[in-house]
Structure formats: C-alpha cells, structure tokens
Amino acid sequence: MKTSQLSEGMRYLLNSGWMLGEKCLMLAIGLATTVVLARYLGPEDFGYLNYALALLGLLNIVVHLGLSGLVVKELRSDPGNEDQILSTVFMIKVSCSVVAFIVMMSTYLIGNDQNFWVLLFTALALFFTPFEMLIDWFQARVQAKYAAVAGVVGQLGGNGLKMILAVAGAGLVYIALAHVVVVIATSALLVCYAIKLKRTYRFDFSWALATSLIKKSLLIFLGSLSAVIYLKVDQIMLQYMLGEYAVGVYSAASRLSEAWYLIPTILMASVFPKMIDLSKSDTEAYHRFMQMALDVLFLAAFTLALAVFLLSDSIVLLLYGERYRDAGAVLSIHIFAATFVFMRALFSKWIIIEEAFVFSLVTQGLGALSNVVLNYFLIRSHGVVGSAWATLISYGIAGYLSLLLSRRTRPLFVMMTRSILLHAFISVPPFIRESRRA
Template structure:
C-alpha cells in the first residue's frame, strides 16, 4: 500500500472534515424541518443511547493499536486480529445489555428500529482498520470511505424526505450509516491489506492490549457522556420535543469544535521542541496559544449569542424558536472546549494523562448530576447550563486541585484576564512614553 506524505494525509483529513461538516449541517437542517421538534428529538434520543455504548466497541484501543502497529510491523496481523476480537466482544456485550434494558426507555413502536441500531453498533468494531490506515500514513483511504458513506446516506435521506418518509425510516437510515461505515473500512483492509484470512487472534496479545487500554476506555466513555448524556436525560426527564430543541442548538454550537483541535495539533510539535530547549519560550508559547483560543471562542460566543434567534428561525423555522435561547447558553461551553484542546496536549506533554482521565470522569459525573437537577425545571435550557458547568469544572476549576496542574490553571486564568492585561500593558507603555 502506497503511503502519503504527512502533509497530504492531513489535507485529506481536513478536506473530509469540512465536507462532512457541510453535509451534516444540511441533513440536520432538512430533517429538523421535515420531522418537527418532537420526531426529530425522538430520532436524536435513540441515536444518543447507542452513542453512549460506542466506547465499549472501541475498548480504548485506538491509539494503542496505531502505536503497536508502527512499532511491531512483523506482528500486524496478530495485533489487528486480537484487537478486532476485543472490539467485537465489547460491542456485542454492550449491545445485548442495552437490548435487554430497552423496554424501560424505548417506546414499543420504536423497539424494532432501535434493535437495528444496536445490531449496526457491532459493525463499529471494523473502524479498527481506520487506525491501521493511520499507522501506514494512508488517511486518504479513510477519508474516502467515510465521505463516500456520508454522501450516499445524505442522498438517501434527502430522497426519504422528498417521499415524506416516517420517523422509523430515518432510524433505519441511521443504523445503515453506522453499519456501512464499518463495512467500508473492512473493504478497504481487504483491498489494501493482507486480507482477513491472514488475521490470527492471540489471547496473550489481546490480554496485553486490554491491560493498556482499560483507562482509555473509561476516558472515552466520559467524553461521550459529555456529548450525548444530555439528550438521553432530556428524553427521560422531559420530552422528545425538548430533545429536538436541544439537538438543533447543540449541532450549531458543536460544529466549531474541529477548529481548536486542528490549531493545537499544528502547533504541538513546536511546543514539544520548545519544552526541551527553552522553558521560558515554552511557557510563553503556551500562553499565546491559549490566549488565541480564548479570544476566538469568546468572540464566537458573543456573536452567536446576538444572532442566535434570527439564525434559528431562518434555518429551522418558528417551531424551533426555543432553540435560540439554548444555543445562546450552549455556545459558551466552547470557551472551555477550545482551551481544553490545548490542555489535553499539555497533559500529554507533561505525562499527566491519568489526571486527564480523572477530570473527564469528574466532569461527566457533574454533567449527569446537573442535568438531573436542572432538566426537570428548565428542560433544554437546563441541559445547556449543565453542559457549560461541567466543562468549566473539568477543564478549568479541577486544575486547582493538584499542584502539578497549577501551571496550566495560571495560564487559563491569565487568558480570562486578557482584557486587563492589555489595559495594564497599554498603561505601562503610555507611562514610558511620558517619561
């Protein structure tokens, strides 16, 4: 298999992300208008439940598999087979548990369609081959696979809307997208790899991978709780209409989250170099990058807060007007999420990954508690407030709890005080000029 240059591989992924963002927004816009808040909320509620068990299909193996494949090319077939076996087992057990419990939280008329979502979840095990492609610097194949499935399902959904399809059809299409994405990666491996017949499961290798991955699985579970538990709890504690109102707002808010990841990833190698050569320069670069993330997120939050209502009504219609208030609150979570992108890299550079796990789990638990308290009172607005509070706690306040994370706490605090820093700096310059 021919490898791409790192730059070309990055360009493929960036192009795919931009195209996917546009297609997802288009689909969200059309489906929300077609289904209305209640049915659109029901769809997002069911998909969110399945999303919560996706970390059990990943088993925390993603980054570990990429590393092992790079370091042990002679054992690639054994590593892939062992990891694939673990992922299939995790997906199967999680899906079975949720299927048994489904009568308590899924309406009778949707249980068959929901069962298809759970079956489709098994195919996410094949996303393992995405990390095989990453190890071989062949991200163009992954981008083509994901984008091909997304384009196909976007067209199919638009046709379903044109023929006035009912909600169950769109649940089936959501299941089809999950399954086809997994099958697309399996097909890529069959065409570009050694073939399925060469894979050999090894219990010893599987045990070694699992020993390294369990805490990463917990971290992944905490991360997905951040993103999806609010919609599940809204469906349980409020109504599907509130889920629909919240889903529209959160989609528009979360669409910007790719930016801090891309920015920080671009500067991370430079930060690592500075860390080993000049500590003062390293701290200065951290502060400058965090300031930039804070300013972009702050300006974005302010602008969105003022234009939320006209944008929501223009794009989604009057039936989603309540989403404007939710969006005006939810967008402020981005201030902490943008800076969390740098915090995550800093924790990696400082070898504090266990603290990252602790903060994510604490944030997820706080999110659940805040949702449980606020949703019955304020509905979707309460869920948005819970999201902002949990991110603030996990990405900022928790840094004050341990001396090793105080340096980053100071950097984030300095970013919050950026207007005062500029004013003080301007005053100092003015005083020097007077002299």
C-alpha cells in the same frame, strides 16, 4: 536538514488538510441533515431519533473501549508488530460490539414507548464500529486522506438518503435504516483502502497484548464513558423533568453546537504522531508545540462561539422554523462550551502520551457529576435554558478547572489560561503579551 524538516512539516500539513477538509464537508452535510430531519419530523419525533442515536453513541464508547489513541501510539512505537496490534485490537472491539448490541436491544424491554425497529436498525451499526480501527492505522501512517475519502463517500450517500426519506415522509424506521447504510459504506471503503496499502496481512491475536492494552485503556474508557454521559444526560433529564418538546428544542440547539466538536478531535489526531515524536526527543519543543496548539484551538472556538452567540435567534429561525424558536436562547449559551471542548482535545492526547490515564477518569467523572447536579437544579429554576448553562459550566469544570487538582496537570491549566487571556480579552496589556513570549 532544513529540507527534511520542511518535507516532514508539509506531510503533516497535508495530512491535517485531508482530515480538516473531510470534516468541513461532513459538518456541512451533517448540519443540512439535522435541519431537514428536525423540520420534517417535528420536535417530538426528532427528540426520539436523538435518543436512539445518543444511546448508540454511548455504546460506541463501549466498543472502542478507550483504545483509539493507544492504537496510534502502539503502531507508531512498534511498527514491526503491526499485524499483531491490528488483530488484537479488532478482536477486542468485535467482542465489545456483541455486548453493546445486546445491551442496546435490552432497553426495548425497559421503556414503554420504545420503537423496536428503530432500535434494531440503529443498533446494527455497532457491528461495524470495529472497522474504525483502520482510521487509527491511517493516522499512524500519516495517510489520513484514505479515511477522509471513505468518510465523505459514506456520509454523502447516507445523509443524502436520510434527507430524501424525511422529505418523502418515510418515517423514523427508514431513517434509522439509512444510518446503518452510512456505517456499512464507510467501513467497506476503509477495508478496501487498507487492502490497497497493505497487500499482506497475517492474523496474529495475542492474549498478552490484549490484556496489556485493556489495562492501559481502562481509565481512558471510563473517562470517555463519563464524557458521553455528561454529553447526553441533559437530554435524558429534560425528558423526565419537562417532556418531549423540551428535548426536541434542546436537541436542535445542541446539534448545531456539537457539530463543531469533531474538528479539534480531527486536528489533534492529525498532529498526534508529531506530539509523540517531540515528547521523546525534545521536551522544550514539545511544550512549545502544545502552547501553540492550545492558542489555535481556543482562538477557533472563541471566534465560532462569539459569532453564533450574536446570531443565535436568526440561525434557529432560518434553519428550523418557528416551532423551534426557543432553541435560540439555548444555542447562545451552549455554543460557548466549544471553548473548553476544543482545548480538551489536546489534553486528551497529552493523557495518552504521558500515560496519565487516571486524569481522564477524574476530570470526566467530575464533569459528569457536576452536569447531573447542575441540570437538576438549573432545569427546575430556568427550564431548558438552565440545561444549557449546566452543560457550559460542567464542561469548564471537566476541561479546565479540574486541571488545578494535580501538580502534573497544573502546567496545562497555565497554558490554557494563557490562551484564554491572549485571545478572549482584546484589551490585554502589551507587557503581558511580551512576558508570554519571554
């Protein structure tokens, strides 16, 4: 029994290692690309590129339709129905990608300063988003290394091309085209690995399953949409209230901060199958596992935030140069939002396991609403730094304080509080730590 448990534990550890290794490499590559693009494009053009990518990110949520976590759960719970699940989810996402593409291109008719070719090339990436469903399939099979390799190869080639084009002065249009190359290469590799692992496949679309999945995912989708809105609304409001320079400065800082946000998502995606199994077999172990995960997530985020806070000005000047000096103050505040983002990664998986989808909408909706209101007042009083404070506070509301609103989520609020008290305050009395163990 012990040998079996050890083997299973090693399997999950290796699965997590593949995903974390890929993410660390992608983080380094992504940061390098951000620095090069920011330096060579300047605050104004860099801001416009971020606008196009922000719009793409918003519409990617429409394509995913909140199905990613549900796909893992469905495949894990009903492996014999794998072909039907994969077929149904893929067709749903293809339909959504067409709608998203039309919406993105229609923005060209609304704005006066839109670059048609930048929008077009960026929007083309939407048609390859449905293939990301295969990442969920690999996760359900605890074979994340295939998704990791595909991600590394695609990102290495695509981001390398972006940096070469930026240094060569090729301009925004070619950089947008390079972004599509990243998505195409990654999708192609995902398909190749899927064919290697699954020799036989039968297309089996089910309207009944599609309807059931969409109903389950609707609240998750609305919550995810709210999350992206409050993630990007600050840049939109800065554009209208302060202008392009403020957007460029804020984007430079927030990209450094947000680059780390995918790490908790990857870590939780890797252990998600284990959480599902524990929730069905051992409630006490399930709760212990969640507390341990929150401890690790908060400690990682707080350590990161503290280090960046102390070095924010030096980091900005070193990476971006004198033109982005104002981004240092933004980064020193914005980075602390990671503490709430990291812990919320577990909360998001808890929502799926418990099928408490309404909490995704409520908490993310509160975050989006508070971010809009706070940005309006804090930008007016504190400029671009006010937007960073608005982000930090709204993330705290969405990922932490909002859990007090319901009896079902209050235990998670208590767990998060324990993690914060354990790691954020070094002077916690020993008896508090002992009582926590008890």
